[in-house]
Amino acid sequence: SFPAEAVPQAPEDALFGLMRAYRADESKDKVDLGIGAYRDDNAKPWVLPVVKKADEILRNDPDLNHEYLPIAGLAPFTSKSIELILGSDSPALAEKRTASVQTISGTGAVHLGALFLARFYKVAGANRTVYLPNPTWANHNQIFGNVGLPIATYPYFDKQTRGLAFDGMVQALRDAPERSIILLHPCAHNPTGVDPTQEQWRAIAAVMKEKKHFPFFDCAYQGFASGDLDRDAAAVRYFVEQGFELVIAQSFAKNFGLYGERAGCFHFAASPGPDAGGVAARVASQLAILQRSEISNPPIYGAKIAATVLNDPALYAEWKENLREMSGRIISMRKALRAKLEELGTPGTWNHITDQIGMFSFTGLSEAQVKRLQEEFHIYMTKNGRISMAGLNTRNVEYVAKAIDKVVR
Numbered sequence: 308s309f310p311a312e313a314v315p316q317a318p319e320d321a322l323f324g325l326m327r328a329y330r331a332d333e334s335k336d337k338v339d340l341g342i343g344a345y346r347d348d349n350a351k352p353w354v355l356p357v358v359k360k361a362d363e364i365l366r367n368d369p370d371l372n373h374e375y376l377p378i379a380g381l382a383p384f385t386s387k388s389i390e391l392i393l394g395s396d397s398p399a400l401a402e403k404r405t406a407s408v409q410t411i412s413g414t415g416a417v418h419l420g421a422l423f424l425a426r427f428y429k430v431a432g433a434n435r436t437v438y439l440p441n442p443t444w445a446n447h448n449q450i451f452g453n454v455g456l457p458i459a460t461y462p463y464f465d466k467q468t469r470g471l472a473f474d475g476m477v478q479a480l481r482d483a484p485e486r487s488i489i490l491l492h493p494c495a496h497n498p499t500g501v502d503p504t505q506e507q508w509r510a511i512a513a514v515m516k517e518k519k520h521f522p523f524f525d526c527a528y529q530g531f532a533s534g535d536l537d538r539d540a541a542a543v544r545y546f547v548e549q550g551f552e553l554v555i556a557q558s559f560a561k562n563f564g565l566y567g568e569r570a571g572c573f574h575f576a577a578s579p580g581p582d583a584g585g586v587a588a589r590v591a592s593q594l595a596i597l598q599r600s601e602i603s604n605p606p607i608y609g610a611k612i613a614a615t616v617l618n619d620p621a622l623y624a625e626w627k628e629n630l631r632e633m634s635g636r637i638i639s640m641r642k643a644l645r646a647k648l649e650e651l652g653t654p655g656t657w658n659h660i661t662d663q664i665g666m667f668s669f670t671g672l673s674e675a676q677v678k679r680l681q682e683e684f685h686i687y688m689t690k691n692g693r694i695s696m697a698g699l700n701t702r703n704v705e706y707v708a709k710a711i712d713k714v715v716r
């Protein structure tokens with residue numbers, strides 16, 4: 308029999324625990340810098356205007372129904388999604404050597420990829436270890452651990468410079484056994500906000516090619532980081548150009564603001580070669596089997612919204628505008644926070660706030676300082692000192708800067 312009494316209590320998820328503490332705080336000054344979701348200048352969730360339009364279109368469609376999607380998801384969504392990340396002129400698309408499956412947002416895509424690798428990444432001489440950046444999105448550890456793949460890390464963040472630990476990273480990739488699985492964030496690295504430069508990406512790709520490593524891109528912020536969809540996809544496109552066989556987990560949570568709708572995709576691209584199309588087709592067939600047993604078929608509504616936008620040139624152009632508005636507001640908050648801290652003469656250097664990109668900034672605040680910010684100033688952030696830039700706005704940025712100044716001194 309199953310002794311359920313022996314099941315131990317699990318700790319609460321740290322991030323969701325933080326959100327709960329924030330909600331329970333009754334202070335009128337409270338600031339949420341923990342949440343990984345975009346907020347407008349009034350600290351409110353923002354439904355992208357283009358998403359509102361797509362929603363209207365769908366709701367007014369007399370043929371709208373709630374039928375099941377196919378196992379691989381909504382084709383007009385997955386086909387445009389892969390064009391979005393690889394570029395519509397990608398040789399991998401022209402040569403039909405890709406496979407795409409709609410997933411439960413980015414988390415589901417990482418999971419499906421992990422499950423697929425756990426099942427099939429067994430070639431002779433292949434190292435099944437997944438190398439994650441240190442630090443990384445905390446869920447990576449659980450997702451890859453859950454499917455039984457061994458996990459290792461490579462250096463990513465340099466505490467001294469608060470930038471990329473480039474030399475350590477490249478050395479670790481060199482030292483890893485051949486054909487290791489390397490997880491990469493193509494843009495807006497979570498939690499650090501630190502990305503390699505184009506030149507650094509080229510060096511990373513060169514070592515990975517030499518060591519025959521397998522790239523696993525986790526792309527949760529395309530277009531949201533720089534405001535430019537192509538620029539944020541440059542790393543992935545470079546690896547494809549270099550002929551890598553690779554996979555991509557793609558989330559539309561942030562760039563479409565479709566968080567709870569769970570819209571995402573998992574993509575596979577084969578290396579060029581005479582059987583590349585066959586490889587992609589076989590991979591697609593196995594992904595379908597895995598998907599069927601996991602979720603049967605993915606959720607429909609968010610995918611329909613994204614597909615409506617991605618397949619309509621006018622709406623697509625409007626989406627780009629919306630992306631620029633979100634990334635622009637975040638960049639302006641970076642500038643404002645840095646300027647206020649420098650104005651106050653807060654000890655330390657603060658250029659990393661504007662050097663970092665995307666949703667998050669790794670402030671360098673210690674766990675003790677984070678605790679004081681929460682207890683004395685009602686400012687909530689994860690204990691590693693990561694702040695969500697989207698939680699800042701024109702009304703609270705000065706309050707936050709002053710509080711940081713007090714706890715740093």
Ligand code: PMP
Pocket residue numbers: 343411412413414415417444492497525526527558559560566571
């Ligand atoms: N990967 C990374 C690096 C992320 O930051 C996130 C969002 N926090 C995800 C994946 C997945 O998010 P979602 O499942 O909401 O798309």
